Amino acid sequence: MSIRRSIEWLPAVVVFVGAIAIWDVSIRIFHIQQFLLPKPGAIVSSFWNERHTLWPAGWYTFKEALGGFAGGSLLGMLTATVIGRFRVVGTALMPIAIAANAVPIIAFAPIFDVWFNPLSPHSKMAIAGVLCFLPVMVNTLRGLQSASPRQIELMRSYACRDFEIWRRVRVPAALPYVFTALKIASVLAMIGAIVGEYFGGSFSALGVLINSDASIFNFQRAWAGILVASLLGLGLYAAVVIVERVVVRWAPASRDS
């Protein structure tokens, strides 16, 4: 099994290493300016040399993303539960929610900075949270409604009350949908926090650091900052996938993540 798994991963590893190599070689061949695109090696060495600045900044931003992810997702699931329970609320809110989902919410980032203190992490949490809320809400609601009418009919034949049906059928049926949404939300939360910081924030934040490094032509550290953000984003996504594997045990193993 583990050997087969490593063979499955092999093409991706080859492509990744190849891309890095092409990147490095093209810079040498075409004499690409350092400020346009630094060499991968230079980014990695900056990532290490500046670790005392970059990593705490990354952690600071990660906490904002995590706070927004947790808050926005919880609120999304809660809202979906209420909407799923009371159809009237749903018919009133769903069209608005779907329309809101198409709005580029990140455009509100400067407004949130005004509403909350731009220097406090709360303004970034709010942006990340709002970004996470809608996909989680819409997917959870779809999940709660995904149980088949036959499944519900069967439970009714056992004289089950609505709560029992919700607990034993609707919630488990919704879980795959919820995790799909949480994976999307984990990515959005990191984007929300970083982009929020581009509009201003504490100097201990990663987005502020990347932004200011780029404006003073310190591109190596800016790229190293992007690397930190990417790794943290991947980490959050991977954490969600691991929890999904544990919770949604019944899914076919071949299912992609």
Added chain:
Amino acid sequence: MSAAEPVVRIEGVTKTFGHGNVTALQDIDLAFAPKEFVSLIGPSGCGKSTLLRVIGDLIEPTQGAVTVNGKRARQARADHDYGIVFQDAVLFEWRTVSKNIALPLELLGWDRARRKARVEEMLELVELQTFGDHYPWQLSGGMQQRVAIARALAFEPALLLMDEPFGALDEMTRERLNLELLAIWQKLASTVVFVTHSISEAVFLSTRVVVMSPRPGRIAGTVDIDLTSPRTAETREDPRFFELVTQVRELLRLRGEHLLPEEEQLLRDAAE
């Protein structure tokens, strides 16, 4: 009909849908004796599935009443008198085979040890002993349907309601499951109500076949099946089997050329 107190008594049941525009069932009167195996057969739209759901209290009749073991259908449902098997297995994909079979037992509040013992018994009954820890997606359609039957019978309901349970399966699997179902039925004390649109399946399985006609859903007639029990693969080659199949087919054909309501209206208008 048997002199014993009927398990199911259907009295004057009428069901209309859509503000009375569509009459799915009209004036149905039936009684099923204990241990009977009754098939409801008819073309699509004859209301056989609706009748099954009225018996199971999943649909309320517009008029008339259903009593099960002398109780109102609502009370019978609350007392867990029904085991139901649908056309698709309707398994819960997050539960293993064993957990699916144990579900009604959990709802009845059986303790773990008692549940485990019964699930083992049921797995043996449907010959899936080694599949208890599998998830539904890992089983074939026929195996899934056997799990559904095991689940429906696990708590020994007085009445087993089956809505075209083998309709989605291939002919060979279907014939094998027919035999298995009869073997199971022989061992248990349940009365079975079986909806199908296969004439041979209805005749092969049943002690009585109720033929229904559409628009509105009515009983066209009943045929008592006097084939010897237990039935085997050879039963299908018995001359009596063909006679009975023909009898049911005649009844279906007789009522099969039923007119649509619009056509009836036209005739009535022409007569006036």
